[in-house]
Amino acid sequence: MESPSANLVGCFCYRLVRRGVRKKNITGPATGFISEAKVHLKMTFSTHHVGSVDIQIQYVIGRCSLGVILVARSSRGICAIMLGDDVSQLLRELQEKFLHAELMCDVTDYQQLLAQVVSFVDAPQSSFNLPLDICGTVFQKKVWQVLRTIASGQTMSYRQVAEHVSAPRAVRAVANACGSNLLAVAIPCHRVVYADGTLSGYRWGIERKRQLLKKEADD
DSSP: OOOHHHHHHHHHHHHHHHHHOOOOOOOTHHHHHHHHHHHHHTOOOOGGGTTOSSOEEEEEEEEETTEEEEEEEETTEEEEEEEESOHHHHHHHHHHHTTTSEEEEOSSTTHHHHHHHHHHHHSTTSOOOSOBOOOSOHHHHHHHHHHTTSOTTOOEEHHHHHHHTTOTTOHHHHHHHHHTOOBBTTBOGGGEEOTTSOOOOOTTOHHHHHHHHHHHHHO
């Protein structure tokens, strides 16, 4: 696990990243199209995604067996568990996903939370009882709920997941929902594979997916 000094470096990187991120405003005819699409697809987003300026998100950075890990928490629970190799990249992704939130690096108070999450990521067959703040569309949340029923050591195909959410033809949409998951391992999208059992893509890198599945199979 990284030291408080390493987290301070992460906080500094975040400030640099935030200054470099520009808000994208969509105006004109495109806004009408987007509104139409939301109605058609029945998309409902968390307040984190609709521009609330009152949301505060604390985050902490450390290391786990899969590389760098960033854990972020809102007042409602853990809203992101992100894996990667580059601190600045993870911070950039966090800022882009919670564009209007106030992000605060918590160097000391969240060390216990970080340790709990790292322990789970390093042993994903164990239970995870920390509260989650799951942000997504209605369809994404349905998919993620199915993923949370897949036991450690087991896998499911994208088509099987689609059938479980009563949308058997929505295989591509299921894959997109898996790729949109910000809660690595807690929502185990790594347990979704192709129908023939081969590995598909993974937001946090296919090698991490391979490591997770091997670890779960061995246990």
